[in-house]
Amino acid sequence: MARMTIRVGVIGTGNIGTAHAISLAREVSGSTVSAVFDVASERAQALAGDLGARALPSAEALIEDDSVDAVVIASPDGLHAEHALACLAAGKPMMLEKPLAATLEDAKTVLDAEVATGKRSIMLGFMRRFDPGYVALKSALDAGEVGNALIVHNMHRNAFAPYGVNSAMNIANSAVHEIDINRWLLDDDYSSVHVATGRPGPDVPEGQYDPMLITFTTTAGVLVPIELFMTAHFGYQVVCQVVGSEGVLDMGDGTFITRSTTGIRGQDIPELWLGRFGEAYRAELQAWIDNVRGLTGPAGASTWDGYVAALSSSVAVAALASNGAVGIELPDRPALYA
Ligand code: ISE
Numbered sequence: 001m002a003r004m005t006i007r008v009g010v011i012g013t014g015n016i017g018t019a020h021a022i023s024l025a026r027e028v029s030g031s032t033v034s035a036v037f038d039v040a041s042e043r044a045q046a047l048a049g050d051l052g053a054r055a056l057p058s059a060e061a062l063i064e065d066d067s068v069d070a071v072v073i074a075s076p077d078g079l080h081a082e083h084a085l086a087c088l089a090a091g092k093p094m095m096l097e098k099p100l101a102a103t104l105e106d107a108k109t110v111l112d113a114e115v116a117t118g119k120r121s122i123m124l125g126f127m128r129r130f131d132p133g134y135v136a137l138k139s140a141l142d143a144g145e146v147g148n149a150l151i152v153h154n155m156h157r158n159a160f161a162p163y164g165v166n167s168a169m170n171i172a173n174s175a176v177h178e179i180d181i182n183r184w185l186l187d188d189d190y191s192s193v194h195v196a197t198g199r200p201g202p203d204v205p206e207g208q209y210d211p212m213l214i215t216f217t218t219t220a221g222v223l224v225p226i227e228l229f230m231t232a233h234f235g236y237q238v239v240c241q242v243v244g245s246e247g248v249l250d251m252g253d254g255t256f257i258t259r260s261t262t263g264i265r266g267q268d269i270p271e272l273w274l275g276r277f278g279e280a281y282r283a284e285l286q287a288w289i290d291n292v293r294g295l296t297g298p299a300g301a302s303t304w305d306g307y308v309a310a311l312s313s314s315v316a317v318a319a320l321a322s323n324g325a326v327g328i329e330l331p332d333r334p335a336l337y338a
Helices: 015-026 041-051 059-064 077-090 104-117 132-142 167-186 278-292 303-320
Strands: 006-011 031-037 070-073 094-097 122-125 149-157 190-197 212-218 223-229 237-244 247-252 259-261 264-266
Touching (some): 006 015, 015 031, 015 094, 015 278, 031 059, 059 077, 070 077, 077 094, 077 122, 104 303, 132 247, 132 278, 149 167, 167 212, 167 223, 167 237, 167 303
Parallel strands (some): 006 031, 070 094
Antiparallel strands (some): 149 237, 190 212, 237 247
């Protein structure tokens, strides 16, 4: 029988964890927030107070708590694997923020652990799969409106680097969104990647690169160039344009309103991804809750998708240190994710 209301525990009450908790408590139907945890206990208590939830003393206590049916993991990247493994052991479904893990080894451990349970209980937080712009691009592509995709141009500009300019981490934490969304758009995997670096911006430490031009090639030969720019200063901007054999699909930067007034025309520029992808995050959480309630099947990105993204980003990091393209080879896809 479908459960009426899912009581969610949220681990990590930074930017994204707080946004998810508020959305689950106030926007998403079929969920409440029963517990939160953060090492910054005052921040967790304040959020718990706002939402009528309890602030618990540790992630483990939250995962084990009887008032928690399902868990949002929005802890720092380095703790994702540990928290995901604890949820799998407790038999609790989770929405795990990207990336799947901070290392490829940990990503594989989580993948193997979920496969061993024989059922899918992880939804990976690749929210762009729920963004109206990307969804429209995919349905036009799938309907053959522009023929075969040949090139997908991507731009991912951040006002500032949340973890500082560390090229390997920026690929694993930021470009990982393009890595996932282009696989999804094209229904294809990557066969190689090349990374070009050029003149650094003003805030770039010695030995690091920003911006970077990361170009993946898919097994069908589609070129996927990604400009990753972590210190763009002016604001947050994500752009995607598909060049097909019979036309072009352009999502622009998803700023849907152009304001015109006397002598001027302009568009708002968000400062952070929460502004640009607000609707995607809400739709993602709704799809997750519907699945946990038993109303729908698994939605969004799976642990396999998270693993392939982690593997592809680790090869891109290796390509940064080499002059040419580096090949990407995937293991067989477990039957659980067929
Ligand atoms: C952040 O963690 C996100 O997930 C954002 O979507 C991305 O644009 C940003 O670069 C990441 O740091």
